Amino acid sequence: MRILRPSDILPSEITPRALFEDRRRFLLGAGATLAAGAAMWAGLPSEARAAAAKLGPLARSPLSSDEPQTPYKSVTTYNNYYEFGTDKEDPAANAGKLAVRPWTVRVEGLAGKPRTFDIDELLRLAPLEERVYRLRCVEAWSMVIPWVGFPLSALLKQVDPQGSAKYVEFVTHYDPKIMMRRPVLDWPYTEGLRMDEAMHPLTLLTLGLYGEVLPNQNGAPVRVVVPWKYGFKSAKSIVAIRLVEKEPRTAWNKSAPSEYGFYSNVNPNVDHPRWSQATERRLGEFRKRPTLMFNGYAEQVASLYQGMDLRKSF
Amino acid sequence: MPPLPASMTKTPSAAQLTAIKAALFALCLVPFALYARRWFDDALGANPIEAITRGSGDWTLRFLLITLAVTPLRKLTGLNWLLRLRRMLGLFAFFYASLHFTTYFWLDQFFDLQSIAHDIMKRPFITVGFSAFVLLIPLALTSNNYAIRRLGGRRWQSLHRSVYAIGILAIVHYWWLVKADILEPMIYGLILAALLGVRGWWRELERRRQIAASMPRPMPGAKVIPLVAKSPR
Numbered sequence: 001m002r003i004l005r006p007s008d009i010l011p012s013e014i015t016p017r018a019l020f021e022d023r024r025r026f027l028l029g030a031g032a033t034l035a036a037g038a039a040m041w042a043g044l045p046s047e048a049r050a051a052a053a054k055l056g057p058l059a060r061s062p063l064s065s066d067e068p069q070t071p072y073k074s075v076t077t078y079n080n081y082y083e084f085g086t087d088k089e090d091p092a093a094n095a096g097k098l099a100v101r102p103w104t105v106r107v108e109g110l111a112g113k114p115r116t117f118d119i120d121e122l123l124r125l126a127p128l129e130e131r132v133y134r135l136r137c138v139e140a141w142s143m144v145i146p147w148v149g150f151p152l153s154a155l156l157k158q159v160d161p162q163g164s165a166k167y168v169e170f171v172t173h174y175d176p177k178i179m180m181r182r183p184v185l186d187w188p189y190t191e192g193l194r195m196d197e198a199m200h201p202l203t204l205l206t207l208g209l210y211g212e213v214l215p216n217q218n219g220a221p222v223r224v225v226v227p228w229k230y231g232f233k234s235a236k237s238i239v240a241i242r243l244v245e246k247e248p249r250t251a252w253n254k255s256a257p258s259e260y261g262f263y264s265n266v267n268p269n270v271d272h273p274r275w276s277q278a279t280e281r282r283l284g285e286f287r288k289r290p291t292l293m294f295n296g297y298a299e300q301v302a303s304l305y306q307g308m309d310l311r312k313s314f
Numbered sequence: 315m316p317p318l319p320a321s322m323t324k325t326p327s328a329a330q331l332t333a334i335k336a337a338l339f340a341l342c343l344v345p346f347a348l349y350a351r352r353w354f355d356d357a358l359g360a361n362p363i364e365a366i367t368r369g370s371g372d373w374t375l376r377f378l379l380i381t382l383a384v385t386p387l388r389k390l391t392g393l394n395w396l397l398r399l400r401r402m403l404g405l406f407a408f409f410y411a412s413l414h415f416t417t418y419f420w421l422d423q424f425f426d427l428q429s430i431a432h433d434i435m436k437r438p439f440i441t442v443g444f445s446a447f448v449l450l451i452p453l454a455l456t457s458n459n460y461a462i463r464r465l466g467g468r469r470w471q472s473l474h475r476s477v478y479a480i481g482i483l484a485i486v487h488y489w490w491l492v493k494a495d496i497l498e499p500m501i502y503g504l505i506l507a508a509l510l511g512v513r514g515w516w517r518e519l520e521r522r523r524q525i526a527a528s529m530p531r532p533m534p535g536a537k538v539i540p541l542v543a544k545s546p547r
Contacts (some may be wrong), residue, residue, distance in 0.1 A: 070360075078360035086495040089359060139493070141361060184495045255494050274437055274490065276429070283360050287424055 028231055048180045052212040055128055055148050063202060063300075064132035071141035072210050074283050079217045081236055082139065083172075083179035083189065091217035098237065100221040109169075109243035112160030119221050124208055125158070126150035130211070133227035135234075136295045140288075142280045142302040147225050148208030153199040155241070161195070165243035165301040170235040171225060185251045191235035192248035192262065193226065194304075202227055202300055206234075228297040230264045261314040265305070266295035270314050325395045330521035338399055342406040345373045346413070363421045375488065375502055377407035378481050382509045389516070401457050404477070410453040415447050439490035446483035449476055478513075520524050 080092035084098075084209060103119040117125070128148055136142045156168070174188035204225040207214060212288040214220040219236025223251075226233050232252050240289050242248075252260035268278045268291040294301050349369050352358045358365040381403040388396045423430050433440045453474055455461070462470045465513060485506055489499040 074360035082494070088364075090360070146359070182495075224471075252494075271436075274439060276433065279362070279429075281363065286363075286421075288422075291442070 046301040048058070052215065054212055055208045056122075056211055058128050058148060058211065061129045061131050061209040064130065064131070064146075065134055065144060065296075067134070067144045068148055068284075069132060070283050073207060075143060075145055076215045076217060078283065080139075080231065081175065081217055082184055083187070084217065085180065085186065088246070092215075094178075095216035095220075095295045098173070098175075099221065100216065103221050103239075105222060105238055106221070106240040107109065107155065107159045107243075108240065110162040110165035110245065111243050112162060114159055117155070117158075122155070122222060131225075133202075133204070133225060134295050135225075135227065135231055136280060136291065138230035138232060138260070138264070138272060138277075140275060140277065140280045140291075142282050142291075142295075144282075146210055147204055147206045148211065149204040149206035150205045151201050152205040152224060153201070155205055156198060156243075157297050159243070165246050166195050167244050168193050168195060169242040169244050169248035169249055170238050171240040171242065172235050173237040173239050186254050188239075189235065189251040190248065191224075191233055191250050193233070194247075195243075196304055197226070197301075200301065200304070202297060227296040228266055228301045230266060232260070233264050263305075263310075263313050265290060265301075265310065265314075267293060267295075267310055267314070270311055331395065331398060335399065335402060338402060342377070342402070345369070345410075347365055348363070361431055363417070367414065367417045367422060370410050374410040374414050375484050377403060377410055378477070378484055379502065379505050379509065381407055382477065382481060382506070386509060386512050404456055405454060408450050411447050411450055415444075439487050442490065443485050443487035446480045446487060449480050449483070453477060453480075478510055479511070 011064065012203075038158045049158070077092045078088045079091040080088070081095065084091040084094040105122065106114075106116045108114040119258070127150065130146050130148055131149060132144060132146045134142060135145055136146045170191045170193075172191075193203070204227075206219070206223050206225045207221065209215075209218060216225065217240075220235075222238050223236040224234055224238065233250075247262055250260075250262060252264075253262055265279075271277050277291055280291045281288050292298070315341050347359075349366060353362060356362070381400060384400040384403065386395055388394055412428065419425065419430065423433070435441070453476065456465065456470065456473060465473065485499060485503045488502065489496060492499060
């Protein structure tokens with residue numbers, strides 16, 4: 001692994017590139033918005049999306065996939081976000097109620113410098129990258145999504161994790177006034193990673209997709225994306241990140257321990273007890289395609305699980 | 315239930331019944347037409363194959379329940395002619411079940427017989443769903459007057475009572491495939507339980523009535539002397 005030397009100035013002390021480099025693009029964007037507005041006013045068909053704040057400029061990452069990307073519309077209308085309903089279209093219809101500002105994320109637990117980060121601070125904490133990742137859902141469908149974010153490790157390093165911190169627990173937002181009250185899962189939804197998984201360069205603290213801030217139904221304003229694990233491991237709308245010693249319980253594991261293990265690495269050889277994981281339907285494709293070990297990220301992550309029986313630690 | 319006004323309990327004429335059947339036939343095709351249109355308009359969302367699979371499954375279950383509702387509805391309302399619509403409703407349940415199976419066989423598995431065999435053997439919800447579909451086939455094949463004559467009413471009826479088991483299998487199939495939110499299969503399950511429960515209750519009432527009818531009756535005008543003291547009710 002390449003070791004980057006940390007610069008002497010904290011990234012958060014520098015005016016974010018996003019701000020000083022992006023004036024021109026912002027102006028262009030504003031122009032495009034006006035044009036789109038005019039087009040709509042004139043009754044012309046418009047490709048314009050709902051006004052979402054652009055993020056950028058974005059560094060391209062060598063960890064990105066060059067596969068065809070799943071259309072924005074599919075990425076934002078076909079979601080599993082049970083707090084806003086269990087049908088795939090429900091989150092897009094209902095997540096508008098979620099207020100994503102103000103928003104803070106507590107990073108706490110076994111840390112030398114635990115603290116709370118404001119969402120605007122997170123947006124400036126490290127250079128934003130575009131990472132095009134495959135997303136493989138445990139339900140055997142998949143997408144290719146251009147996420148925007150930075151490695152979760154950059155955030156965790158800020159709080160100085162103690163040696164006893166072996167796991168990371170993600171606690172997500174739960175507001176019964178706007179979210180599902182039926183105990184379909186044990187709310188709030190929680191997820192977890194082993195410390196080395198959380199620090200892995202592929203694990204992305206995610207703030208956007210398709211160059212824009214995250215739409216609510218995709219887990220705004222901040223989520224994690226762990227591309228070699230089934231989608232439910234990638235917790236949405238995070239409010240707290242806890243550094244803990246013991247393996248944390250996770251929402252799906254609590255719901256059905258025999259079906260959703262703590263690791264939940266994408267693995268075509270270990271079936272879900274109720275359906276096969278050998279193949280998947282990439283949205284937009286007609287025929288199913290074979291599922292790849294670790295969702296195609298084996299080269300980067302297989303070493304994390306050396307010596308483990310992945311049938312037992314599923 | 316209060317008796318319906320006479321105008322409503324009247325049996326429709328043959329011509330009226332034909333018109334009712336034609337309208338019902340068209341109505342039963344509406345879900346199919348809507349899905350077909352959305353398929354060609356690319357309006358089934360990001361995963362159209364899943365939408366078709368779910369939609370055809372939902373409508374199979376709905377038509378099974380509607381078919382099973384005919385007898386209770388007939389008894390409650392006294393509209394005996396409703397029975398004349400039941401065959402069509404049952405055949406539509408089979409129609410949607412066939413679409414559901416074809417979607418799985420073709421669009422989902424793409425005729426991968428090995429994978430399908432594996433699914434049927436290893437995945438309980440598919441085992442159960444497939445069994446329900448297979449059990450529906452003889453019912454569909456014998457849904458005609460010729461088969462009733464050939465089998466005889468009694469045998470035909472006992473064959474077609476397997477639809478109760480098929481209903482239960484269909485609910486189990488749905489229940490076992492959802493990940494966590496069992497609300498919908500539970501609603502369908504409660505409706506099925508009510509439809510089967512009312513049959514059980516009526517059967518019990520009928521049994522009691524027959525026992526009562528088979529008891530020796532006192533001679534008219536004779537005085538009945540109770541042998542045991544009347545128990546308080």
